[in-house]
Amino acid sequence: MKPRDRLRIAVQKSGRLGDPSQDLLARCGLKFRQSRDKLFCFGESLAIDLLLVRDDDIPGLIADGVCDLGIVGRNVLAEQQAAVAARGETPAVDELRPLGFGRCRLSIAVPQELDYAGPSSLAGLRVATTYPALTAAWFAANGVDAKVVLLKGSVEIAPKLGTADAICDLVSTGSTLVANQLREAAAILDSEAVLAGAGVAPNDERGELLELLLRRIDGVIQVRE
Ligand code: PRT
Ligand code: ZN
Known part of the structure; x- marks a missing residue:
């Protein structure tokens, strides 16, 4: 160069x-x-x-x-x-x-009805995200075996479409999650x-x-x- x-x-x-x-x-x-x-x-x-x-x-x-x-x-x-x-x-x-x-945070969010008691509640589930490496690292650090599904956009509608059980996406006010009947379960990165x-x-x-x-x-x- x-x-x-x-x-x-x-x-x-x-x-x-x-x-x-x-x-x-x-x-x-x-x-x-x-x-x-x-x-x-x-x-x-x-x-x-x-x-x-x-x-x-x-x-x-x-x-x-x-x-x-x-x-x-x-x-x-x-x-x-x-x-x-x-x-x-x-x-x-x-x-x-x-x-x-x-400022925002990268957070795991789950459907309102999913009983979330900690990372192990997501064991065996499919988690949609645009941040596959960070999401996989968080699961590995917590010793949880979950399937990370890569989506390039509209991650928040994946649970409704049935392509995933939970998501890991950016949150600022939280209104996108509420609009999609999701709730924030764990913040994995402050950004x-x-x-x-x-x-x-x-x-x-x-x-x-x-x-x-x-x-x-x-x-x-x-x-x-
Ligand atoms: O075109 P290009 O690829 O450059 O832009 P982009 O569309 O990929 O990124 P852009 O402009 O949307 O975001 C750029 C950066 O802004 C992100 O990488 C974050 O660091 C930061 N940022 C801060 C956010 C948000 N806040 C944010 N709220 N990026 C995205 N969102 C989205 C989030 O993905 C979700 O869809 O807003 C929605 C959630 O917002 P709330 O307020 O409803 O919680
Ligand atoms: Zn971008």
Whole structure:
């Protein structure tokens, strides 16, 4: 890969984290010029550029060295780390800072009528989720043998459709669960947007830019708290 002297950050193009991510970077004094295709933002105030992508791609873009940093939900990062760990490899992407927005939790939810007395109540059942590695790791940690069913979307309707007995999905207000006659049984991960970066920081100009950005992010977060 061609060496880069500009730092590159992957942020969500649209969706829940897109605007708050760009707001945070603006508060850090970063100014950008957007490309015509709206996929790339050139940093005008510092040598820091943005790549606008789907959130699911962010950990991989960092792991592959295409981007140095990313702003992504801890749920997405932790799922990638759990998937790497499940293959017996060491995750190459770390959480550098929690960012204080996009808060939610990844939770096991069960139909109202299911008697939930702890993880073992789910033994032998099918649990639908978009987070198979985190869900499987939670079952393994609790010594429960359940079947994890991967669904890419509309996880909350799986029990009604009969494709699963329970789900593991993101919850914020809880109204989606209530609307689908489900109730939260156990939170397996507390999530918020995080700054993610490669385990080994670049040891060139980009390393200095990274230090500068981290100091500014810390300042912005301190003011908010
Ligand atoms: O297009 P792209 O792939 O980039 O976006 P996406 O559709 O995969 O993600 P998006 O924009 O929906 O969410 C981005 C991130 O926001 C997630 O990865 C979380 O880190 C964070 N976040 C915070 C949430 C929620 N809160 C949330 N409530 N992501 C999703 N939800 C969904 C949840 O999946 C469920 O369907 O909202 C519903 C539950 O909400 P409540 O309020 O009814 O409980
Ligand atoms: Zn996504």
